[in-house]
Amino acid sequence: MTTLAAVELENAPQGLQHEHETLFTADSVCFLAELISTFDKQVDEILRHRVGRKMELEQTGGLPGFSSLTSHLREDRTWRVLPVPERLQNRHVDIGDLAPSDTERFIQALRSKAQGIQVDFDDGNCPTYFNQIKGIFNVCKAVRNQFQGVPPISKAPVLMLRPRAWNMVEHNMMVNGKEVPGPLFDFGLLMYHNGKLLVENKSGPFFYLSKVESYLEARLWNNIFVWTEQKLGLPAYSIKATVLIESILATFEMDEILFELRDHTAGLNCGIWDYSASFVNKLGDRSAFLLPDRSKYVNMEKLFLQSYMDLLVQTCHRRGALATGGMAALLLPNDTQSAHYHSVMATVTRLKMLEINAGVDGFMVYDLKLIEPLQKLFQKHTLGPNQLHVLREDVVVTPEDLLAMPSGGVTLHGLRYNIVVGILFIEAWLTGRGHFFYLGQVEDSATAEISRSQVWQWIRHQVKLEDDDRAISRSLVKTLAEEIRRELQDFLQCNTEKAKRRLATATAMFLEVVQKRDFPEFFTTYLNLDHTFLSSST
Template structure:
């Protein structure tokens, strides 16, 4: 029998385990989900349509720029974001990862200042993954989180008071939760994730000395930040919590958002906890938004570094903007992971992490991201040495002046497109998509921790190169036929490496089918996650399309 929500107008189509029913999908929580959906979903859909219209303008040559209608906000030096909230004053190292139970415990115990539990780019949003993630979040906040591995090993959250402050990243505004209908309409993944975490944990989080804290992803307009602020206000009023208790850090991971940084902080003001350089998604967004213009063709992903002009300008502007408004400027992700059984390769990878974090702290960042517990020590060492105090909000960066031209300067000195880069993009896209279809949203590939953002760069570059018939450093023209041939070869290579049995059990061919439609320079899905989502939607007793 399908799960009975006991809430008028709320239909649960996914399979619900007993612990999910009793702990998460309670009638009271679902009523809150429905309230948020009915209040805010029309605005969400309208803002997504604005994205479509803005893309059409960009395709016609009307490039992003700072908004004249919000100039007064940028020029007004009197306003500030909120003061750092409890548990968020010192954010010098933040670890991120999926909401898997064992990984949550390891992240909380890692020694990082905060842990961003990710329902978005690190999570394949099967209904079971999401609901299990909410159980894990509730157990973490209510201080009862433990895990026993299949081999009997016990995992517990440390008791010495050095547990990372929990921050949750819900899905972006563009994503849906098709396992839940409200009044016959598919609900927003963002509102669903926010509502269930907030409803079950907001009061308890304050009780233990922190608060309900969020990372806000993939926004393209300050109006989308305004919508989050409206959601925060209604949510706090709904449970009788003072406004301003919630805090949200905006990920600046789209080229559109880079032109509205001050406006993002302004819209969230009493709820703002700063901005973050979501650098991998940012590179993806630059390719995606400017993909029709051959002037913006980028070289191999490995050549696009943080010293590339458009990346350097974006970082400098973010730090200046945050410190001007009194909020944290968070650095980007180190995707490296320890390399076992190869001391030289591991040292080179860890040195790369060290130098990256050194660049960030010297630039003025107040903290940084890592993807693996072993990297926490390296990042802490750098930030402790160069930023002994909890943050460096006092560094104003008044010397920085970034123009629209600077943010759009994608020239990469010495950058090349190589066959190695092409094959790496095909391999990463293919392997990540296969894992995501299996329900794993964060996977180690080629000694890097890959999530949806890095896979998006890879497939978008392939599309861009085919679209504009770019040439490799050897003079080879990149055509759709060339890329499809490489795809076939990479699939054959994986088949040999995996063996017949593993290959047949995998989702490689399913991933290949999707990827082959994305690398010809014609069809282009807005996001890989929306392209693949239908394949992981499983309804209770029946699989069908909504």
């Protein structure tokens, strides 16, 4: 395999010389360079298309809607996606947010009774060079059954590989003088080293695709899949992908997204926080789209989120694709007899029953202790391995339903909570972690995204607090952030000057992003490009 691309690759991260040499062979680098050279311009085009769509909405004051240009695809009830592979037909409970660089947790997940694992290089992962190399190498070991006490890949929970989203860049490799798209770096290495073995074991390759905003992006991914299958000599249509519908724009194109990926799709996924944040991203300057306190007024029972989930299930099942729900972020206490344990279990059960009743075919959990009780819940309330037979013909969703903001205001608790989550996420990022634990649940870039989005929007619209009628201003947020920084020193046990400086840096960065005149498109882009992995010694 040869390529004319000029390639520059950073040296191995400290302590990962063997992993680096194993992944970056002469042939794998050539494959990766050719993949990136082939699709780099198209990646730039879809990113420019995103900017253009947002500018059009801002300049015209228009609203997202179902396109008349693709109405024939939506109205044609005859087309279907290719049948879902056997290993994907029963995925009641997947483990979510699993950064594969965390070797111990990855092994625990592989030994678990979950049906699948979201092997996450995106939301739950901080994409340092160390984490990417370690994580991809660990996937290679799992596929080759090199972890002791772990079932062979054909028997272990199926790996749902989640590369970074289009907004992320890999700084440690350059092709033709340009840093490379993060998702192509991740996808290329994962496919080159594991694609054939996964096909031989009828266990993939299966992917999650994050933050897709249009059917044009789905078309690009489909082209990448076709090219990769041909280059690696894999059977046609062997790659399958689940698209995460995390943007209000993508919600109006779910049929079209499935159509573009009809030979390579496993279905669509819905999740609450990235999706909610997309309203601020695309429409946040308008007071009509003011999103109220998420800790009090935003949940899957609200019309705009319920409509989104109902439409996703209906669209998927009409086309023969799987519809999967979000992740239970709550953590179960160890004491199974405690009132707290039963309270958490009751909350998770109620929320997951909403999804089961909507017709989803599965969902995710973070806490491994939730796997078996939620599998039993699914089995008790459904028939068979999935709910593809639940066609939801009762569902009629209008654009107004999808764009209906819930009523409600902002509480001081909600404001403080969003500030805490934003600061703690940045602090975790500066130490190379993509998630953290707070108040009995896991928080990742999705919750950080909605947190910083809401604070930015509340400042922009000078929303008044329900508690005391104070307007949310830059001054108020600064004051609260400083109070919170002092409180978090104890929570994080910042016993060294280095740790205190890191927390101060995280606080300053959070304030910077929520005060920007123009809304930063993605929190992780801001961290990855404007602050390229600031040293934790800052």
